[in-house]
Amino acid sequence: MSSDILRRNNVKVSGRGTRPILFAHGFGCDQNMWRYVAPEFEDDYRVVLFDYVGSGKSDMSAYDPKKYSTLGGYAEDVLDICEALRLRDVVFVGHSVSGVVGMLASIREPESFSRLVLVGPSPCYINDPPDYRGGFERADIEGLLDLMDKNYIGWASFLAPVVVKNPERPEIARELEESFCSTDPRVARRFAEATFLADNRGDLARVRVPSLIMQCSDDAIAPPEVGEYLSRHLPGSTLRVLEATGHCPHMTHPEETVRVIREYLGAEVSRQARP
Amino acid sequence: MDELLNNAPCGFLSFADDGRVLKVNRTLLGWLGRAAAEVLGSHFETVLPPGGRIFYQTHFFPLLKLHGRAEEVYFSLRSAAGSDVPVLANAARAERDGAAVNDCVFVPMRQRRRFEDEILSAKREAEEANRVKDELIEELSTPVIKVWSGALLVPVIGRLKRERADLMMAALLRAVIDRRARVVIIDLTGARAMDSDVVRHLSDAAAAVRLMGAECVLTGIGASFARTLVRAGVELTGVEVRRTLADGLVFAMQKSQN
Numbered sequence: 001m002s003s004d005i006l007r008r009n010n011v012k013v014s015g016r017g018t019r020p021i022l023f024a025h026g027f028g029c030d031q032n033m034w035r036y037v038a039p040e041f042e043d044d045y046r047v048v049l050f051d052y053v054g055s056g057k058s059d060m061s062a063y064d065p066k067k068y069s070t071l072g073g074y075a076e077d078v079l080d081i082c083e084a085l086r087l088r089d090v091v092f093v094g095h096s097v098s099g100v101v102g103m104l105a106s107i108r109e110p111e112s113f114s115r116l117v118l119v120g121p122s123p124c125y126i127n128d129p130p131d132y133r134g135g136f137e138r139a140d141i142e143g144l145l146d147l148m149d150k151n152y153i154g155w156a157s158f159l160a161p162v163v164v165k166n167p168e169r170p171e172i173a174r175e176l177e178e179s180f181c182s183t184d185p186r187v188a189r190r191f192a193e194a195t196f197l198a199d200n201r202g203d204l205a206r207v208r209v210p211s212l213i214m215q216c217s218d219d220a221i222a223p224p225e226v227g228e229y230l231s232r233h234l235p236g237s238t239l240r241v242l243e244a245t246g247h248c249p250h251m252t253h254p255e256e257t258v259r260v261i262r263e264y265l266g267a268e269v270s271r272q273a274r275p
Numbered sequence: 276m277d278e279l280l281n282n283a284p285c286g287f288l289s290f291a292d293d294g295r296v297l298k299v300n301r302t303l304l305g306w307l308g309r310a311a312a313e314v315l316g317s318h319f320e321t322v323l324p325p326g327g328r329i330f331y332q333t334h335f336f337p338l339l340k341l342h343g344r345a346e347e348v349y350f351s352l353r354s355a356a357g358s359d360v361p362v363l364a365n366a367a368r369a370e371r372d373g374a375a376v377n378d379c380v381f382v383p384m385r386q387r388r389r390f391e392d393e394i395l396s397a398k399r400e401a402e403e404a405n406r407v408k409d410e411l412i413e414e415l416s417t418p419v420i421k422v423w424s425g426a427l428l429v430p431v432i433g434r435l436k437r438e439r440a441d442l443m444m445a446a447l448l449r450a451v452i453d454r455r456a457r458v459v460i461i462d463l464t465g466a467r468a469m470d471s472d473v474v475r476h477l478s479d480a481a482a483a484v485r486l487m488g489a490e491c492v493l494t495g496i497g498a499s500f501a502r503t504l505v506r507a508g509v510e511l512t513g514v515e516v517r518r519t520l521a522d523g524l525v526f527a528m529q530k531s532q533n
Binding site: 029137143151245246251 | 293294318320325326327328329332333334340348349350351388391
């Protein structure tokens with residue numbers, strides 16, 4: 001069972017420490033996104049990387065459209081991995097949508113997590129006037145889905161059967177993988193919908209694990225107001241505004257990203273009293 | 276910038292890893308309806324519609340950074356007037372003056388976009404039609420009809436394959452319990468050729484129905500089915516067989532009255 005999960009989510013464990021740190025990738029890519037950051041923690045931590053089912057080199061046969069049409073399904077992946085590796089007091093580092101995924105997982109099993117590190121998180125991407133500005137209108141998200149459809153055009157009808165029929169020619173699959181990190185367009189689309197149409201503002205107050213909100217300067221996907229909203233509504237959270245711009249500081253500014261995470265983990269944070 | 280590149284029949288733009296636009300050619304500025312000063316130094320995202328910004332951050336840039344290049348990526352660029360210019364982009368990373376830069380070439384694809392929109396909508400329609408068809412087929416493949424209280428009829432129509440026989444058997448056994456059936460008619464009048472595997476399956480189904488305390492009648496057995504039965508060496512012990520559905524109904528009526 002546990003080895004099934006490790007294969008299903010393409011789990012990779014490394015590092016020389018005992019305390020587990022789990023890196024969760026965001027929408028659009030896979031664990032490769034952490035390649036400039038995760039190795040920096042190998043001296044002191046047990047580093048765990050994985051791909052969500054449907055992304056990267058996960059087991060596509062385990063993909064359940066219903067389960068993965070909400071972020072709760074992705075949170076189950078995280079909890080499954082914690083259980084399979086018997087992880088306790090996990091430092092969960094989640095990029096973008098994985099911030100919310102980590103929160104949901106920690107609400108379900110608070111004992112498994114010691115800290116949440118949220119890189120460019122947002123509890124809701126859609127504007128909800130007059131009080132909430134997520135940064136996007138529903139039509140913008142439609143624009144994204146359209147863009148994805150166009151970029152994946154012909155994948156299902158042409159390339160997918162080619163890959164399935166040519167297991168002896170891995171270079172075809174590799175080429176595809178390079179053309180886009182995630183694989184099946186229907187899967188990517190569903191992940192996009194689960195991510196950008198979700199509203200998890202109501203869950204924030206239920207989070208009991210202390211968290212770090214890493215807010216980038218000038219991030220079009222998670223604007224500064226969202227970081228501020230989170231720091232007001234997420235109990236036990238610390239807001240850090242990075243010098244890094246954009247939405248992927250772990251790729252564009254890995255040194256700052258590593259430093260800020262280290263500083264946070266080094267500091268003593270009083271754990272919220274559990275109800 | 277080289278005059279040749281500046282006026283080339285493609286858009287050219289170069290940006291730093293933090294997204295700042297370092298170079299842009301005149302052709303692209305023309306499409307965007309913007310002056311060089313507006314674009315240079317601002318973020319590449321400012322020439323994208325909001326959905327495109329997400330795509331840039333979650334797909335385009337990571338791809339470019341991890342693999343050093345990106346090819347045939349579809350984008351929409353947003354002009355100063357607010358209209359979108361659909362383009363195909365090729366991009367490659369390079370190093371200039373000691374820093375990483377991302378060079379992109381854009382080719383407009385207005386005609387092609389119309390064509391692709393049509394393909395996409397045709398594809399969606401086809402997928403939807405397929406889904407409806409699959410549902411319908413599944414429904415049709417396993418009808419269990421209540422003829423009267425305690426009597427069920429399973430008409431088998433068309434080709435009976437292993438998967439369908441499985442579905443049918445499951446639906447039938449469920450119905451026997453749910454509707455407290457005392458007699459079940461499996462009518463093969465409309466069935467087309469079936470192999471010995473399926474024949475064995477049918478006889479298993481009949482045996483299971485009997486185990487659950489109901490009688491099972493097979494009706495409408497044609498010549499080819501009879502031959503398959505004999506060839507497969509299947510003996511329908513304990514299963515009533517009637518030639519026509521009418522005969523089967525008479526039998527069922529008698530059983531129901533007992």
